[in-house]
Amino acid sequence: MKKIVTLFTMLLVVFAIGVSANAAYAQEKYPDNSTKKFSDVNSFYSSLDRSHYTEYENAKMNIREKVLFKDINKVFSKADRLVGETRVGGDGYNPKRQVYVFLTVSEDGKDSKNLVVDAETQKTIAKGEPLKKP
Known part of the structure; x- marks a missing residue:
């Protein structure tokens, strides 16, 4: 029984180390870039492909x-009264x-669209559109 408990404990430790290492890797994949300069939002919007x-x-x-990634949902909350709750994570x-x-x-307030784009890589993080009506 003691061997089983020891083995189980060791597996939990290995799992915890793996989870924390994975979380650290995930944040390194898209690190802090808050001090870098990127084009202003209106210039970026002008350069977007209209399709x-x-x-x-x-x-x-x-x-x-x-905005900073942590503030995306604060921005979306400004439209809650019109379109209901829209939230994004990543x-x-x-x-x-x-x-x-x-x-x-x-x-008419019935439809909404949204787009979240990484300022550095210019890759889409999230996109929301109304369903196309038949």
Whole structure:
């Protein structure tokens, strides 16, 4: 019995080390870039491929912000009263990594689109669009 308890304890320690090493690797994959300079959010929006994201014409609300990864959901919460709760998460992103956040709400308030892009790599982190109607 003592051998089983010892073996189980050793497995737990190895598992805990593996989990913490994996978490450290994930944050290194997208490290803190809060001191780096990137283009302002409006310049970046102007350079976006319009097939990837566009704001609604006569939108009820448009949000364009460059924020730290940890603040994405604070930006989205500004539209909660119009579109309900929209939230984004992501593994491997340092909370102090800069991102561009875009959100647009249609004129009638029934549809919304959003886009979150890594400011450094310019890769999409999250994208939300209304379902296409048949």
